[in-house]
Amino acid sequence: MIEEEKVILLVEDNPDDVLLTKRALSKSKIRNRIVVVGDGEEALEYLFRSGRYADRNPRERPQVVLLDLKLPKLDGLEVLRQMRNDPRTQLLPVVILTTSKEQSDMIAGYKLGANSYIRKPVDFQQFVEAVSQLTLYWIVLNESPPNQNGQ
Numbered sequence: 001m002i003e004e005e006k007v008i009l010l011v012e013d014n015p016d017d018v019l020l021t022k023r024a025l026s027k028s029k030i031r032n033r034i035v036v037v038g039d040g041e042e043a044l045e046y047l048f049r050s051g052r053y054a055d056r057n058p059r060e061r062p063q064v065v066l067l068d069l070k071l072p073k074l075d076g077l078e079v080l081r082q083m084r085n086d087p088r089t090q091l092l093p094v095v096i097l098t099t100s101k102e103q104s105d106m107i108a109g110y111k112l113g114a115n116s117y118i119r120k121p122v123d124f125q126q127f128v129e130a131v132s133q134l135t136l137y138w139i140v141l142n143e144s145p146p147n148q149n150g151q
Contacts, residue, residue, distance in 0.1 A: 007033045008139070009062040011043040011079065012097075013071050020124065021066065021097070024131035030139055032063065040074025043067070044082055047089050062092060064138040067114075069098040069105055077108050084113040093138055 008025070012018050018036050025034060037043045043065075045051035049058065065083075069076035076096065083089040095116040096109045106117050118134060121127045
């Protein structure tokens, strides 16, 4: 049996936040490959192997999705809604990682099936600690659901 490549899908449009997240993951000794997509539409293409990702290797499967809410084209809540409405991705762990302090965003995220909601701390050390804790859980400790429909 061929081993799946377990990647972290980072859905983030801010290049500074992408860099900070990658640095925080590196400091946390996480060695999984990080796939970065810059908008909600691209996230869905990656997840559903369509559009520019139609040829993506089906064994390259996200172990967790780190999802920002404020995204171009489709916002994070719509991405989450579409993920949870599709059997191929409805069980995929999703961590909302956002600067939004809106309680309505948090409630909507959980109602749509987010597994976790984390506000990005402004301080880099706090951010590294938050990313370290979330990756320790979602990448090392958590048992992911089995692959659904080859996605």
